[in-house]
Amino acid sequence: MHYTEQSHTFRKIIMTKRITLADVAADAGVSAKTVSDVIHHRGRMREETRERVRNSMRALGYTTNLAARTLRTGSAKLIGLAIPNFAQPFNGNYADIVTSYAWAKGYRVSITTYHRLSQGLRELSADAYRFGVDGWIFLTDTPIPAQDNFLNQDRPVVLTGDYLSHGVADTIMFPNVEASQTATTRLFELGCERIGFIGAPANADSLDVTTQQLDAALTAQEGNSAMRLRGHLTALLQHNRSPLPSLVGACTRLDRSDGEKATLRLLDAGAQFDALFCANDAVALGAMSALTSRGLRIPEDVQIIGFDNTPDAAFSSPRLTTIDPFTEQYAQMAVDCLISRLEGDETAPTVHITDFALIERDSTRH
Incomplete structure (x- = not known):
């Protein structure tokens, strides 16, 4: 009997009971070990054989019995x-x-x-x-x-x-600190003079950033927003710039909405900046929205760098320069x-x- 005819008959017989590894092996015309190798992504075999086993698993509705395997x-x-x-x-x-x-x-x-x-x-x-x-x-x-x-x-x-x-x-x-230093340093290399940061950790009582918070940020050992702020501030000091609270926007959440709000707060307070480094891409996209709403052009008026290299970064308008942290x-x-x-x-x-x-x-x- 031709293989496909045999398989069709066999499938009709067993569809009423729980499908086992042995059933898949019989349907595919291979050994139980071969089926096990396919399931666990191991062993050397022809791709045709591997695909035949997968087809049998799909046709029979085979699923791994996790309880049995665990025991x-x-x-x-x-x-x-x-x-x-x-x-x-x-x-x-x-x-x-x-x-x-x-x-x-x-x-x-x-x-x-x-x-x-x-x-x-x-x-x-x-x-x-x-x-x-x-x-x-x-x-x-x-x-x-x-x-x-x-x-x-x-x-x-x-x-x-x-x-x-x-x-x-x-x-x-x-590599939050080193990568953030690189981003801010690049903005200096591109001719920027007043570089802001959006996405700083929020104070428990306020979204206002203080000098004391900035001092503490220079020793941050954990938390991506805190360490990215640390890297940014370190780059400022390396370029003989004093960290200014007026150029740092805090976010309760690192999302587009908070990124937009933080940027608008800086603009409403009269902050002057020609670049922004943002704690992540979502915050950066929110910042871009805020700048555009105030008639500022990107990158002509304000240059922006994000962090994460999420898929959205490649499709924003303009496309977002960002840190890819792998x-x-x-x-x-x-x-x-x-x-x-x-x-x-x-x-x-x-x-x-x-x-x-x-x-x-x-x-x-x-």
Whole structure:
């Protein structure tokens, strides 16, 4: 009997029961080991064979029995990813890269958000064991006090989000200070004299930035907006410019709306600037909107640099010059660190920092 006819008959017989790996093997005309190799992205075989197995899996509706595999191997091959929300363009992009890279490594990813929880990530971590994952990648948007022990889970944790784990977990960070110095230095090279910063951390009581806050920012060790402000201020001092509170706009959230509001506050206060470095691309796009609404041209009147190199940056008008902090490398580092821990790595937790590049587009003059 021809293979496709045999498969068609076989499928009609088994569609009423749970599909097993052996069923897929019989349908595809291969061994159970070959099916397992396809599922776990391993082994050498012809692409035609690999595709035939995938077609059989789809046709039969085969899904991996995670419960059975966990009992058998002690591993669900499942990674948990906790992010604040999907409102920030970076978060969705980051989650997509983590998911794709983990899949290529033979792991699935379960994604959850914690913005709805009153205590955020701390509250989610208390129930982390309920998710049935092998380990967690946490993307935090707030600092973790040194005395807080919620990173001490019964399974490996990797911390991302540019806050310190205080030696409790592997930590992945962007080169916030160095990259921001590079951005502001580039604006000086392009002839700018008065460079503002949008996206500074908000004071607990006010959005007004003080000299004392700027002094403290020069020693910031964590938090992307704080460290990016530090890099900016460091570049100012290197060019013999005094950091001025009047040229720094604070944001409660690093999004377009707050970026626009912060820029408008500076303009309404009479601030004079010919360039802005923004804490991220979303803030930069909001700043561009504010400048345009006041009749200022970009880059003729004000040059702008963002941070993150999100997809939106390449399609704004004008296209946004930005720091690319190698988000793909950032996400891959997180996955690799976690898998290494799952495979038995017991070395001391480490801080890993990505590379970066300045992507020059149309919001700056060349």
